Amino acid sequence: MTEQLHPTFQSQFDTVVERNPGEREFHQAVHEMMLSLTPIAGEREDYERWSILQRMCEPERQIIFRVPWVTDDGEVRINRGFRVEFNSALGPYKGGLRFHPSVNLSIIKFLGFEQVYKNALTGMPIGGGKGGSDFDPKGRSDTEIMRFCQSFMTELHRHIGEYTDVPAGDIGVGAREVGYLFGQYKRITNRYESGVLTGKGLAWGGSQVRTEATGYGLVYFAQEMLGTKGESLEGKRVVVSGSGNVAIYAAEKVEELGGTVVAVSDSGGYVVDESGIDVGLLKEVKEVRRERLTDYAEAKGESARHVSDGTIWDVPCDVALPCATQNELDEGHAETLVQGGVSLVAEGANMPCTAEAVSVLREGGALYAPGKASNAGGVATSALEMQQNATRSSWSFEETEDKLRQIMVDIHTQCLETAEEHGDPGNYVMGANLAGYTKVADAMVALGVV
Known part of the structure; x- marks a missing residue:
């Protein structure tokens, strides 16, 4: 983080660091976003009056829980589960679950923070969140992974729903894991709520092109x-x-x-x-x-x-x-x-x-x-999966890929036009951050202090 922030944002960044000690990845993501906001420093009185940036840097909810499970040898293991529901101004929280030994609160928070703006760029009505566990699926049998996923969802199910928070896959969480997670959710809730998870198999509510x-x-x-x-x-x-x-x-x-x-x-x-x-x-x-x-x-x-x-x-x-x-x-x-x-x-x-x-x-x-x-194509197609689930419909591979392609073209256009509007043509970082930030900020202003 060698570049200096605008004085308007430096004190706010210092507060983020103070309130979130040791969370290096989260600090990095916030610093990058604040750097990109320099062109609008002091321009939006409503953003400052409603403390938009400070609120964006504080997740709406952070959930940490114990995940106990049993190995094939009968040994009890304990992992830590996370779900950070960062911002729901544009829609239900949306973001993947990561199962990897490196997972900690800092990583989940940086991913959730980034997800807010990524999701805004897609133009879809979804907020941002992220979750996961320090569980390592490598070398584990299918039954061990199933037992872990079932234990993980036993706690997570009370925090998610198709109008509340919609997880998906990420590193270490593919179709197999999503299947086990969805099965446990269905079992506990007694509802076939297909829109509660995305990345599902095609035979049970998934979308064409989601894998790709x-x-x-x-x-x-x-x-x-x-x-x-x-x-x-x-x-x-x-x-x-x-x-x-x-x-x-x-x-x-x-x-x-x-x-x-x-x-x-x-x-x-x-x-x-x-x-x-x-x-x-x-x-x-x-x-x-x-x-x-x-x-x-x-x-x-x-x-x-x-x-x-x-x-x-x-x-x-x-x-x-x-x-x-x-x-x-x-x-x-x-x-x-x-x-x-x-x-x-x-x-x-x-x-x-x-x-x-x-x-x-x-x-x-x-x-x-x-x-x-x-890389917003993944969550964009997850949102397309949610659309299909909501209408009990299924689109062809070609139709879904066409929608994906157009979304990516539109995101590219947003980035270019926003960067040019603020005097730095070709700066995709500034363009992406400012375009995403203003969409979320405007929605937060409209919704009041919540």
Whole structure:
């Protein structure tokens, strides 16, 4: 956080730090937002009179609970569950659940804070929240994961509902986990309330394209960014960090639009495949067999090389799509990317670039898009799933993908027009933050002090 805040916001940021000690990720997200508000400092008397920014930085509700469960060996384990319901000015809280050992209150709060503005950019009537647990599903049997999900939902069910708070998946929470969570919710409440969770299976209330949505939406956004320079993904060399849901479907859409993904990663290293990542094989290894990238490299043969040290950002590329986790791309990585000729970086994960990295990328002439804009396709399609649930209807893959594509085009337009209106053309960070902030702020003013 090297850039200085406008004096109007510095004291408010100091208060956030004081009230939330040690929550580094949350401080980072708030600082980035406040930096973007400089162009409107002192301009909106109603925002100041109603203490809008201070209220935005304080979640409406923070829920922390114990999650006891039993292993297959009969051992009792205890994890911690979270749900932070951040802001409901635009609609019911909406945001994913993350199951990962790194999960703590700071991470859930930064994710929830970001989710508020991301959801506002979609134009859908949804507020922002986030949740999860420090439970690690890796290496656990299906029955252990089921028991954990059932215990988690036994507490969570009292806090959610289709008009209150609608969770979805995130890291460590896919279709399997959503199924177990929804089953327990249905069992406890005796209601088939399909709109209470999104990311459901197609046979029981899910939406076409939801699995692909975040990755596809990211690539649609990147394509729009390149379009401002008269370019496209055709012929571009692309690096995608991660090899989970977002990374896989981003790679698939890049390939469809004529680009070549040459590298993907996981926690054990990364694979460089100069012939282009085989997305079908990647899906088989990561989604079906739940194996590592070393297994991908072995199955692919001579064209694929696994690297267990260094970083995926050492691989030269035209386009970089960080899709793994927060703060994975730091200042040094950004310098390497710029030296390697990168022209565009768009975030598929939430806040994967540090503030210092963003400065290096922008100073190096690369187009850069923050996750609240470029990865909004997932939650947008979750909102489309909620629409279908509410009307007991089901749309085709093509119809849903068309809606997703148009939402991403509209978000891109909002970002560009807002940045230009405030005197910094091409600044997607400012454009995304200001566009999202003013939508939520105006709704909060209208609703009064609540």
